[in-house]
Amino acid sequence: MVAAQLRRQIVTGALKEGDALPPESVLMERYGVSRPTLREAFRILESERIIQVKRGARGGARVMLPDSGTAGRYVGTLLQFRNTPLADVYQARTNLETAAVAGLARKRTAADIRELKKAVTEGELLLEDAGAFTEHDVRFHRLLLQLAGNQTVSVLLDVLFSMIESHNSKVLQRSRNTETSLAMCRSAQRAHIRLVELIRDKDASASAAFWHQHLTQVADFMIADPGAGETVLDVLS
Structure with missing residues (x-):
């Protein structure tokens, strides 16, 4: 569900290429899910190459445009x-x-x-x-x-x-x-x-x-x- 909603925001243009997704804590509260569930959603979107996740203190998820x-x-x-x-x-x-x-x-x-x-x-x-x-x-x-x-x-x-x-x-x-x-x-x-x-x-x-x-x-x-x-x-x- 989380992956589907984030994907929809990306393909409709609500989230643009290069935009940072909100922090994990914000998304966890917004969707009412745990951190492991949210990270599984991120893994789905990463596999589709529509977000890129960088780990670490200055990490986070950024939007990529889907391509052929x-x-x-x-x-x-x-x-x-x-x-x-x-x-x-x-x-x-x-x-x-x-x-x-x-x-x-x-x-x-x-x-x-x-x-x-x-x-x-x-x-x-x-x-x-x-x-x-x-x-x-x-x-x-x-x-x-x-x-x-x-x-x-x-x-x-x-x-x-x-x-x-x-x-x-x-x-x-x-x-x-x-x-x-x-x-x-x-x-x-x-x-x-x-x-x-x-x-x-x-x-x-x-x-x-x-x-x-x-x-x-x-x-x-x-x-x-x-x-x-x-x-x-x-x-x-």
Whole structure:
């Protein structure tokens, strides 16, 4: 009960990031609970990474903002337990992001197109640095989700990104700035340009089909041998 009430204050904004929770004695009196019960509530919220507790005379609990990384760790553990193939994660990402792109194409505004063109221009300047372009590519994908406007899909994809990015970084580290990795960057940039054109034209079906094909090709590259059966456990462990 205590954890639920404190969690509600955090997610509704009554308690802001960095705010200190009241002293234990105040909370014990407010909720009518013992110190062990209150500390168990703190442990629950700490495990959810929405508070941070520092021990000692100058310690106390402070509010943290919830993030998708926390959810990603829980989901990753579940997928590890189920021995989920990494290809399964990439497929889920492809399906969700394709749907988001189709939605964006249907509703896009002039301001959305300006944001996308700005991102494309930034990418053009990074094509000779695979590491920098890879970071830009992640921002481009997140921009698509932001502009699409569906918060639930955005959170779900953030969870998948947290696993996929871990794998991608390992793959790209092995081929950083090689001709292969730079060719992938140039291919991704061309895909970004074409997608923005399709979204500009409000062609939802063509946008979805094109982006599905692009993401499938990226997955095939990142999972060099899908038949090898690499799992989420192999990536996150």
